[in-house]
Amino acid sequence: MSEHHYTNLQIAALFKKMAAAYQILNENRFKIIAYERAADSIEHLTSEVKDLWDDKKLKDIPGVGDQIIAHLDELFRTGKNKHFDATMAKVPQGVFPLLNVPGIGPKRAYKLVTELKLHNEKSVVDDLQKAAKKGKIAPMEGFGEKSEEDILKNIEIYKKGSIKENRITLAEADMIAAEILSFMKKHASINQIDALGSLRRRVATIGDIDISILSDKPKSAIEHFCSYPNQKIIEKGPTGASILLHNGRQVDLRVQEKKSYGAMLQYFTGSKNHNIQLRTYALSKGYSLSEYGIKKTKSDGKVMLFDNEKDFYNYLGMQWIPPELREDRGEIAAALQNKLPALVEEHDIKGDFHIHTSFNLEPSHDLGADSIEDILDTASLLNYQYIGVSDHNPSVSQHTEAKIIDIMKRRKEFYLTHTDKWNEKHHRNIHVFVMLEVDIDPEGHLSLPEKAFDSVDAVIASIHSSFQQDRASMTSRLIRALSDNQKVKIIGHPTGRLLGKREGYEVDWMKIFEECKKRDVALEINSSPYRLDLPDSLVFDAIKHGVRFVVNSDAHAKGEMMLMPYGVTVARRGWSQKRDIYNTSSYNEIIKWLT
């Protein structure tokens, strides 16, 4: 029996196309929603649908029921699905590329494709652009001069690279938001301003930037927002506006008075799925929620107002839910039972194990930019009790074993003497663990001679090559690395993803979690905004297996040690408590585990 492979993104895209096709075919709208929901949850899944199918666990995916399971089964077994094919065949293929143009949904796409006879799937966007320029859209029923202009404008935006696919890192979004916030704060009409949406939930990558304003003079606040330099106004109304920055980033603004500001914060923070679940739960209790407040469904329509979020959640009989948890991962059920985790906080972090210095041990990767003294200065500022210097291992190809062992001995001596001097000079007692970030070779062995391990306290094992191995090979490679040497205490940036550049490798994470738990090896939560690795959804899964973590900066310069808060938010998004993170322990505790 042959099997066919589909990635999660392919399946999600297929389901989205099905939802669009159903919309054009005027199918039951809840069926449409069902496919959209299934697509959404598959897109955010941490395991491969194909693997769940192998394990007969498709039922575990939220929004996937008996029907969709049967369709997926046919797809994986035969490489096609008769029902999907038959449905798609009823819809002209040209509609699908058009759905990527902002403002064009299934209905309009269908109308445009059929009436303008845009049948070439590959050139349909260009063909539509030509038709619009010739004025062929304005006369169509349901369209007009303005919609023709909008379509042209939106095709331009689409061609620049759609925002949805072109997400930026959280750190970049923080900078853009900070500029807008400081611009807005200058205006007298603004009492309070907050970045909401995925920014407030601290999601690893950001599409749009959402901002809310507390103001009694919404009109003047919105005017000021629309005067932000270098932007285009997308829409503007009495309660808010949207602008497009010159860098292609969209910023959505909503304004609210104090008496409803809590409801606004709740609504505009999302996530969409969290809000849907919360509103569904509320409905079952006889309440309807909106950004204005809460009203009883069987009443005169009077809305109860909330000026803060805590009261809003409490009114529904649940704890206030921290924004990082609002992803529809069971947070509502937990909040109802008063069982939300006490999340780890920035100030709980007592040290950082993954710092590169400028000490030259001739590695095959990069050195850090700053000296051990500079690093200690920063550690002192951060109130750390301890740090780990984890430079890359000396290049194996360019040195003999004896030479490597020698470098490693000198390095240890160097760090110890320099640390002693620094501590003496500054009347401090920061402990430096002499560690090393060691490559895991393609077979799963560590790229360091056995005897060189004598010169380190502990090791971070990381993959830096051969990313393309298949799932089984990568899994056994990591498992071998975990047991290769007793001093392996941490797996560095475990999935290897680079946000916007490279997907993580394929790994059977459940097996890795079990092995980590067994060997008391921690998974790193790497705070680099380009990594944020382990990703939050896998942190969430790992905790269920009893795995613990270290949050590290992976700093290659002293300033990067300040990025630790990004890692902490990843831990929080994965429901981590203080006890789940090793480097919240004091020095006296941590040495029991690390050495």
Add this chain to the structure above:
DNA sequence: GCCGTTTTCGGCCCGACTGTTTTCAGTCG
């Protein structure tokens, strides 16, 4: 087509904005 501390049947989040309308459909978040 999914789902269940109100239901295995009968529900399914809520509102803003836009353009083309004359009360609404489509799209978005």
